[in-house]
Amino acid sequence: xxxxxxxxxxxxxxxxxxxxxxxxxxxxxxxxxxxxxxxxxxxxxxxxxxxxxxxxxxxxxxxxxxxxxxxxxxxxxxxxxxxxxxxxxxxxxxxxxxxxxxxxxxxxxxxxxxxxxxxxxxxxxxxxxxxxxxxxxxxxxxxxxxxxxxxxxxxxxxxxxxxxxxxxxxxxxxxxxxxxxxxxxxxxxxxxxxxxxxxxxxxxxxxxxxxxxxxxxxxxxxxxxxxxxxxxxxxxxxxxxxxxxxxxxxxxx
Ligand SMILES: Nc1ncnc2c1ncn2[C@@H]1O[C@H](COP(=O)(O)OP(=O)(O)OP(=O)(O)O)[C@@H](O)[C@H]1O
Ligand SMILES: [Mg+2]
Numbered sequence: 360x361x362x363x364x365x366x367x368x369x370x371x372x373x374x375x376x377x378x379x380x381x382x383x384x385x386x387x388x389x390x391x392x393x394x395x396x397x398x399x400x401x402x403x404x405x406x407x408x409x410x411x412x413x414x415x416x417x418x419x420x421x422x423x424x425x426x427x428x429x430x431x432x433x434x435x436x437x438x439x440x441x442x443x444x445x446x447x448x449x450x451x452x453x454x455x456x457x458x459x460x461x462x463x464x465x466x467x468x469x470x471x472x473x474x475x476x477x478x479x480x481x482x483x484x485x486x487x488x489x490x491x492x493x494x495x496x497x498x499x500x501x502x503x504x505x506x507x508x509x510x511x512x513x514x515x516x517x518x519x520x521x522x523x524x525x526x527x528x529x530x531x532x533x534x535x536x537x538x539x540x541x542x543x544x545x546x547x548x549x550x551x552x553x554x555x556x557x558x559x560x561x562x563x564x565x566x567x568x569x570x571x572x573x574x575x576x577x578x579x580x581x582x583x584x585x586x587x588x589x590x591x592x593x594x595x596x597x598x599x600x601x602x603x604x605x606x607x608x609x610x611x612x
Contacts, residue, residue, distance in 0.1 A: 362425040364389050364525055364557055365410070365442070370419035372405055379405040381581045383419070387526060392548055392558045394572030396565055396602070402581040403561050407528050410559070411444040412437035441525030445515040445532065451503050458483035458499035461518045486517040490550045509540030513547040520554055527551055528559045533567045545571045565602065569595035579605050 363386035372380040380402045387393050397403050408414045409421075412434040421428045423440055451460050458479050467475045467482070483499035490513055503511060512532045519527045529548070533541045548558050548571060562568045568575060569589075575598065577585040584605045592598050 361388060363387060363422070364424060365440075366422040367406075367409075368420040368422065370406075370409060370416045370421070372402075372409060372414060373417045379581055380409075380416075383578070383581070383583050385576050385583055385586060387557050387559060388574075389525075389557060390552055390555065391573045392552055392560060392571055394568030394575045395559055395561045395578065396563075396568050396575060396598075397578035398563070398606075400580075401578045403578060404530065406578065407444060407530060407559070407561065410437065410442055410526075410528060412442075441523060442528065443519035443522060443524035443526070444528040445512070445519065445530065447530045447532075447534070450515045451511055453503045456500050456502055457487070457497065457506075457514050460503055460514055461486065461499075461521055463518075465522065482521065483517070486521055487513075489554065490517050490520065491546050507540055507543075508536045509543035509547075512544045516547045516551050520551055520556065524551075524556050526557045526559060528561075530561050531563065532560065533562065533564065541567060565598050566595045569598055577602060577605065 366384075366386035368384050370380055370383045371378070383402075383406065395403055395406065405414065409416050409432075412432055415432060421432050428436070452463060455463070458476075461483050462474075462479050467478050469475055480499045487497070487499065492510070492513060494510075497506065497510070503514065506514070512529070516527060516529075527548075532544050536544065548560065551558055560568065560572060569592070572589065574588050575586065575592070576583060579602075585601055592601075
């Protein structure tokens with residue numbers, strides 16, 4: 360067994376009297392796409408905010424490559440660990456270009472502090488090619504507002520890749536996208552995996568998660584109720600049935 364990239368052990372998170380997560384344990388290996396599935400209010404966003412260091416857990420342990428994190432967990436530590444989170448709406452500055460979005464806040468500068476625009480352009484061009492931007496219409500100077508929803512996710516993933524993310528966390532990247540756009544996002548995720556990153560992909564849509572993930576983590580009312588490799592699940596329908604069974608079991612509890 361390989362050592363997981365990141366592991367949660369018995370993570371609990373309460374907001375006052377609300378228990379958003381209760382004893383959540385799960386892990387993400389290197390080079391894998393994990394689908395995190397759960398209904399509204401299940402605790403998905405809370406979980407990824409803890410991963411990103413935005414929220415500190417109330418209790419429990421976070422382990423990185425087999426070592427327990429000591430002395431608290433925060434945004435700086437998550438960044439240093441190579442965890443890049445793409446939040447659903449706030450991901451990109453839509454009036455700016457692809458290149459300036461990829462480097463926003465972390466520009467490539469000369470020793471005098473000037474932004475190296477040409478270098479950024481070339482790097483953006485390389486990333487777009489590597490991640491599979493097939494359209495000839497777009498250059499690194501294209502404005503985000505002219506891109507489709509799937510392509511925007513691609514820019515956010517390219518940005519994470521440039522910074523050599525170990526783990527790219529995508530919050531509902533395919534919600535509200537058409538089939539063709541969803542397929543583009545899948546291809547971007549596969550390219551990121553090919554380049555050596557792992558991806559945590561949050562979805563309400565079991566069918567989307569089933570298509571792309573190597574492994575599934577199902578969360579229900581703050582608790583992980585199932586983890587399975589894709590090889591253990593015969594079909595998306597079977598995964599749906601599992602979720603229904605858990606929901607029913609919960610209501611009788
Ligand atoms: N800052 C907060 N303060 C108080 N309660 C919160 C806070 N954040 C989340 N919660 C509660 O924790 C629970 C889990 O919320 P969370 O946003 O993690 O769910 P989710 O799975 O992301 O749902 P959705 O699919 O609707 O985005 C909910 O009951 C929510 O109301
Ligand atoms: Mg959420």
